Amino acid sequence: MGKKTPQAIRGTQDIFGAEAEAFAFVVETFERVRKLYRFRRAEMPVFEKTEVFARSLGETTDVVSKEMYSFDDRGGESLTLRPEFTAGIARAFLTNGWQQHAPLKLATHGPLFRYERPQKGRYRQFHQIDAEIIGAAEPQADVELLAMADHLLKELGIRDVTLHLNTLGDGESREAWRAALVEYFRAVKDQLSEDSQERLEKNPLRILDSKDRRDQPFLPDAPKIDDFLSDEAREFFAVVTSGLDAAGVKWKRAEALVRGLDYYRHTAFEFIPDEGSASADALGSQSTVLGGGRYDGLIENLGGPATPAVGWAAGIERLAMLVGERAEPAAAAIIVVEDNSQAALRQGMEALTALRNHNLPAEMIATGSPRKRRDKAVKKGAASIITFHETGHGISGDDDIDPAIFEALPFLR
RNA sequence: GCGAUCGUAGCUCAGUUGGUUAGAGCGCCGGUUUGUGGUACCGGAGGUCGGGGGUUCGAGACCCCUCGAUCGCCCCA
Structure with a gap:
């Protein structure tokens, strides 16, 4: 602002x-x-x-x-x-x-x-x-x-x-109906709403879906198209x-x-x-x-x-x-780099690439307070969380981890 | 074009009949705690209260103008 x-x-x-x-x-x-x-x-x-x-x-x-x-x-x-x-x-x-x-x-x-x-x-x-x-x-x-x-x-x-x-x-049916409507409403013009009086000249058919109470009494008995077809x-x-x-x-x-x-x-x-x-x-x-x-x-x-x-x-x-609301689909996996080591970051990046190449929607979290990275991943609602740190890695998630993840990243098995 | 309601932190909002340093939750950043999980606690950054004018000793609160939003009327190809 x-x-x-x-x-x-x-x-x-x-x-x-x-x-x-x-x-x-x-x-x-x-x-x-x-x-x-x-x-x-x-x-x-x-x-x-x-x-x-x-x-x-x-x-x-x-x-x-x-x-x-x-x-x-x-x-x-x-x-x-x-x-x-x-x-x-x-x-x-x-x-x-x-x-x-x-x-x-x-x-x-x-x-x-x-x-x-x-x-x-x-x-x-x-x-x-x-x-x-x-x-x-x-x-x-x-x-x-x-x-x-x-x-x-x-x-x-x-x-x-x-x-x-x-x-x-x-064309003819429509014209005849229109003429009949004009004639019908013109007879009661004084009792119509201001808007409808104007519609009478410009667009008489529109009087039929007027929302004004003053017009309502005249609508049921207005000429019907069926009589002119x-x-x-x-x-x-x-x-x-x-x-x-x-x-x-x-x-x-x-x-x-x-x-x-x-x-x-x-x-x-x-x-x-x-x-x-x-x-x-x-x-x-x-x-x-x-x-x-x-x-x-x-x-x-x-x-x-x-x-x-x-x-x-x-x-x-x-x-x-x-x-209605439609949730954004969750990632198949989120990679969490758990420390600031170069080794972990590199492995994370490689794993991220492998997942995507296997058509698995994935993203990586490697910034901010290391202690809070896992929380961020949990909040994003990934099906699986894959972690890397300087000396190792891990995976956690739903009871059944998508086998496709192990295909993309065999070393996790 | 006309009418009604409403503008306070990034978001959702509180703010007592006008009263002194403007608040909460969420989010964000940092720390501690926890350790297969949307944990809990502590701390921090962030606001010229949409803008301008007026009334008043004093305005986020009241008045006027303006900009914007929302909803409705008109229109609806």
């Missing part, structure tokens, strides 16, 4: 120890599951021309662009740190000719940036895992993606979350839900689950902690663990051919909070 030390940027985090282990566990598990479902790995740049995100967001003017980390580079071009994966993936799909691989199942993970007020489970630099299927119009793709998400959460040991599922229908849209959703049932994915219909952007069609979903669960407590008001949907209109917005796609993303930090 010295005056001269610069502080970290607001909303960034330094992750260490058990938390870092939990973070790594999430990423490692994602990598494993993604291979199981045959999603291919992709890496995209962390920044793009601002246009990539601006157009993907359909020029959703100020509110959204105010939340982007944008800057001009030396050539005067406006660049933006990616606030999401989807737009960059769509751009890469178009500029690299990945159409030839369609339908393409992709997975990635990494940092994202949004200029937001930090709070629990919400940071300015945060990290997500992400999965997309591009160029697949059929509802089986939605099922495949959701099955993977469900599988991942189970592998992470997260059981108290449920898939909340909705359909926004096709075309036959095709209804059929699409039916295939998705029966596919989920066949795959053993539990889900719950969430009629109020919406997406603000126009390019979303059909399936929209979020995995949300069950009410009163440990996960709900752990996440505070940032309740969505994993969310996504079908975005059949996005790639056209970027100037590409009409290309259906569906995807999801999940915050690694939030998943890590649900996974």
Whole structure:
């Protein structure tokens, strides 16, 4: 806290120890599951021309662009740190000719940036895992993606979350529903919260998940998407839900689950902690663990051919909070140099090298008060402690010392 | 952008209605003890109490400003 030390940027985090282990566990598990479902790995740049995100967001003017980390580079071009994966993936799909691989199942993970007020489970630099299927119009793709998400959460040991599922229908269904909602809420405008009165103009679908008490009485009787679905849209959703049932994915219909952007069609979903669960407590008001949907209109917005796609993303930090503390693995052996002799130090170093060459995680303690070195080793929780002093050596540890240690260091036998 | 709560040692915190040299535990360093084990004891280093201003004989405690953190609202691609 010295005056001269610069502080970290607001909303960034330094992750260490058990938390870092939990973070790594999430990423490692994602990598494993993604291979199981045959999603291919992709890496995209962390920044793009601002246009990539601006157009993907359909020029959703100020509110959204105010939340982007944008800057001009030396050539005067406006660049933006990616606030999401989807737009960059769509751009890469178009500029690299990945159409030839369609339908393409992709997975990635990494940092994202949004200029937001930090709070629990919400940071300015945060990290997500992400999965997309591009160029697949059929509802089986939605099922495949959701099955993977469900599988991942189970592998992470997260059981108290449920898939909340909705359909926004096709373009016409969605528009008709939206118009009906506007009409319905406009009739009671005066009784709505100030926020919702504003939403009525900007983003009427969002009134449906208002937290304000004044809005609650009007929500149950609001128009339902089901009354506006075309036959095709209804059929699409039916295939998705029966596919989920066949795959053993539990889900719950969430009629109020919406997406603000126009390019979303059909399936929209979020995995949300069950009410009163440990996960709900752990996440505070940032309740969505994993969310996504079908975005059949996005790639056209970027100037590409009409290309259906569906995807999801999940915050690694939030998943890590649900996974809980994960201990850092203990060393297979810790070497303690018990005195300050050159002979002991040398033998210790040689033994340390041998252990590591045999793939045994090991470290050495050879500094500080000689009398306390053993205590340090004990505290680090090694399975075995190997000691060296000027005239000898020893080993101690669990009842069964790992035979691999004797293979690496035969003289201990 | 708005609101609430909070900033005392490396970490977690205590500090009585403002009162004299600012404390504990853990961690760190050293010593003694113990000797197949997260032993016990002794000692030490480490703080301009986030920063600035004010009230007062006297401020870590009270007031104002500022910076930062946490949680929530808005937003949520």
